[in-house]
Amino acid sequence: MDDIAAETANAPASSDEPIKVLCVDDDPDYLDLIAAHLSDHDDLSVRTETAPAEALAHVDAVDCVVSDYEMPGTNGLEFLSDVRARAPTLPFVLFTGSERAAIAEEVPDSTWTEFLRKNSPATTMSILAGRIRRLVHHHRTMRTAERSLTAIEATGDAVAVVDPDGAFSFVNRVFASRFGADPDDLVGRPWRECFPDEEVERLESTALETVRDDWQWTGGTVCETDGGDTFTAQTRVAGLDDGSLVFCLTGAGEE
Incomplete structure (x- = not known):
């Protein structure tokens, strides 16, 4: 029992691999801005898409999705629902101009979902990088723990x-x-x-x-x-x- 508990408690929280981020926004200029800021971080690898439908094809190959909320044809919550159908626990950061409380009730499980308001890029992008790391770190830790717990x-x-x-x-x-x-x-x-x-x-x-x-x-x-x-x-x-x-x-x- 002691060995099992120790193995689970001391399991590595995350790998040394870069965090692969998929950024989705119908505004290509803002998308380039996000990609430029996130790419300044050595541990973040960024892919961009302007069309949510095309972005869905890549969710299985990334560690986190960052999505705009207001997009033509679909909003961020609808896109989140589509992502959850393919990857129920994939970390997801939703960019929104609304207060979190106004849309949080529409998210069935917020464990792997963060909300971030679009403010000044100078501050928002630093916060965004931190949110991505926290979600992915937690996700990787849980996956490692679950592998250990399978044996239990x-x-x-x-x-x-x-x-x-x-x-x-x-x-x-x-x-x-x-x-x-x-x-x-x-x-x-x-x-x-x-x-x-x-x-x-x-x-x-x-x-x-x-x-x-x-x-x-x-x-x-x-x-x-x-x-x-x-x-x-x-x-x-x-x-x-x-x-x-x-x-x-x-x-x-x-x-």
Whole structure:
């Protein structure tokens, strides 16, 4: 168990390969501006397209898509929907002149989607590069972790990964079964819902503080199902480089 947790927690967050970015905008002048600014960064490789329909043919070969919001024939949300049909977790940055709140409700899953307003290029392009790196870094970390966790599915260990926002992004069947649920029932939900309030407070003040100091934490915990039943488990919490957490439960039994 310790070896598996260590392998997952210490998995490389990203490769040394350049980040391949596909930029889509019907304004060729602004598209050239984006490409020029992003290409100044050695770790970013940029491809441009003015037509969303043609851009779709390249989404499988890139690490991130940057798209204008207002385009003739289709808007950025429609293009995002088309991209998600081909690549559900591909990082996507949507350029918009609107407030994020005005369009965010139309995005079914914003885990891999960022919104950025078109302001002064001097500031916007630097922010854009940072958004791209953060999304791709997180995406690569999760892909590496999921490859490690595939092997865990064949073991008796109960393992779940929590994204930096505090929601489960991966839950194996053993972990879910401890809570009388299916993995899909827990993915997307806050990890705190699996523990009584007082236990959440203890974990936040002990386990998470230990993990933030680059250590792993192990201790007994009280877990709680949706039905209110509780059980105890020996719990290991480890951190990934992007701020995600790995929870491993052993020795669980009903109270």
